[in-house]
Amino acid sequence: MSAPPFAYARAASLDDALARLAEPGAVPLAGGQGLLPRLHRRELAPSTLVDVGRLEELACLQWTGDGALRCGGAVTLRRMEGDPLLRERLPGLVAALGTVGTAAIRNRATLGGSLAQGDPGAVPAAMLAVAGAQAEIASARGTRSARAAAVAGSLQPGELLVAIEVPAPPEDSADAWAETATRPGDRAELGAAVRVALGAGAACAVAGLSRRPVLAAAGSLSGTPGSDSEHSGTLARVLREGAESMAAALAATVTGRDEDSDPDLRGVLAALLRRALLDAGAPA
Amino acid sequence: MSAPHDVTVEVRVNGEPRRATMDARTTLADAIRDHFDLPGTHVGCGEGACGACTVLLDGEDVRGCLVLAAQADGREVTTVEGLEGAAGELHPLQRAFAEQHALQCGFCTPGMLLTALALLREHPDPSEAQVRERLGGNLCRCTGYRGIVAAVRAAASTEPDPPTPGGTP
Numbered sequence: 001m002s003a004p005p006f007a008y009a010r011a012a013s014l015d016d017a018l019a020r021l022a023e024p025g026a027v028p029l030a031g032g033q034g035l036l037p038r039l040h041r042r043e044l045a046p047s048t049l050v051d052v053g054r055l056e057e058l059a060c061l062q063w064t065g066d067g068a069l070r071c072g073g074a075v076t077l078r079r080m081e082g083d084p085l086l087r088e089r090l091p092g093l094v095a096a097l098g099t100v101g102t103a104a105i106r107n108r109a110t111l112g113g114s115l116a117q118g119d120p121g122a123v124p125a126a127m128l129a130v131a132g133a134q135a136e137i138a139s140a141r142g143t144r145s146a147r148a149a150a151v152a153g154s155l156q157p158g159e160l161l162v163a164i165e166v167p168a169p170p171e172d173s174a175d176a177w178a179e180t181a182t183r184p185g186d187r188a189e190l191g192a193a194v195r196v197a198l199g200a201g202a203a204c205a206v207a208g209l210s211r212r213p214v215l216a217a218a219g220s221l222s223g224t225p226g227s228d229s230e231h232s233g234t235l236a237r238v239l240r241e242g243a244e245s246m247a248a249a250l251a252a253t254v255t256g257r258d259e260d261s262d263p264d265l266r267g268v269l270a271a272l273l274r275r276a277l278l279d280a281g282a283p284a
Numbered sequence: 285m286s287a288p289h290d291v292t293v294e295v296r297v298n299g300e301p302r303r304a305t306m307d308a309r310t311t312l313a314d315a316i317r318d319h320f321d322l323p324g325t326h327v328g329c330g331e332g333a334c335g336a337c338t339v340l341l342d343g344e345d346v347r348g349c350l351v352l353a354a355q356a357d358g359r360e361v362t363t364v365e366g367l368e369g370a371a372g373e374l375h376p377l378q379r380a381f382a383e384q385h386a387l388q389c390g391f392c393t394p395g396m397l398l399t400a401l402a403l404l405r406e407h408p409d410p411s412e413a414q415v416r417e418r419l420g421g422n423l424c425r426c427t428g429y430r431g432i433v434a435a436v437r438a439a440a441s442t443e444p445d446p447p448t449p450g451g452t453p
Binding site: 002003004005006007008010029032033036037039040041049051053078101102103104105107108183184185 | 403
């Protein structure tokens with residue numbers, strides 16, 4: 001046993017979880033794939049781990065009337081990957097989640113846990129940020145809503161990430177993820193989530209620079225609307241032609257335009273963004 | 285005698301109901317080894333990077349070092365000891381590992397076997413790329429992986445529907 005001593009309590013309901021989390025030093029435990037390594041390294045010393053992994057209230061994976069996805073905080077990444085409708089509607093997100101760790105990790109790792117932990121290289125936080133996702137956070141004092149981009153690693157003691165709502169992506173848009181990592185499945189040293197939408201331009205969320213993803217937007221993508229196949233064809237063509245300059249613009253925005261900014265970082269970032277933009281434009 | 289942070293855990297391990305009281309911070313891998321006396325599950329890095337401690341939890345491959353035993357309460361666990369047949373014969377995967385020289389020191393083997401079993405249940409006839417992708421989180425410092433990949437593919441072709449030890453799904 002390398003973790004410091006703690007008590008374990010399995011929450012019987014969301015209210016029970018929130019009451020237990022209101023106690024000093026209590027920390028929520030969902031899949032544990034981020035938390036347990038930190039405990040084994042003794043980076044934190046909770047009084048109690050409140051197990052929320054089996055709560056029905058955190059297990060939903062459903063679509064609202066306007067096409068948004070509501071995903072419970074304790075839904076595992078593998079469950080999301082295996083959901084046919086999610087694969088169809090948010091293919092970029094599903095593909096990006098598939099790069100997290102290995103299947104044995106994703107069988108336990110949860111979307112809420114990853115976002116709440118605020119791991120700098122985390123894929124979910126960056127992908128949710130470009131998708132404009134909102135997090136629903138509850139505590140014994142009440143419920144609040146926060147942008148996914150701002151919530152990573154910012155939860156206060158007593159708070160629990162109950163659900164994440166991902167709005168329906170705009171027409172003629174695509175999401176993608178590109179990263180640098182020592183080996184496939186390793187934590188990304190630097191990662192770029194992108195969303196491209198015809199007529200709206202490109203947005204990126206860069207992981208690895210700080211605890212929360214760094215957001216930037218650039219350019220506008222114009223194309224000619226037409227049939228479905230023409231739409232994707234147009235997006236692909238626009239990206240083939242514009243990925244290079246768009247990536248450079250996004251990288252410059254993220255790293256800052258001043259003379260002192262790190263040219264190597266900017267170069268790597270531009271290359272990553274270009275790869276992500278081309279992936280987003282590649283026909284499925 | 286029970287310490288203040290003790291928990292009592294009941295699981296089915298390889299089909300057998302098991303129950304033990306242990307410190308709450310005990311991982312599933314440590315519980316399997318120290319409380320259920322099944323030393324076949326090996327603990328390497330202790331932080332999910334090496335895959336040696338991989339076991340099946342309700343039929344899914346998980347890192348035994350990244351699950352608390354308390355989180356597995358009420359669940360089904362399959363370890364390498366659960367792979368053998370009723371008469372003690374080797375599981376087709378184990379036989380293929382032996383035939384294909386897929387192990388030397390054997391430290392990583394239990395984790396490799398259970399990861400491969402989970403893969404074969406999802407993909408009964410996996411491509412080499414699928415095998416390499418799924419085993420990408422299991423480290424072996426002896427074999428160079430070639431024999432391991434060959435063994436998993438050989439087991440897939442000899443045994444399209446591997447038996448499900450311990451009654452796991």
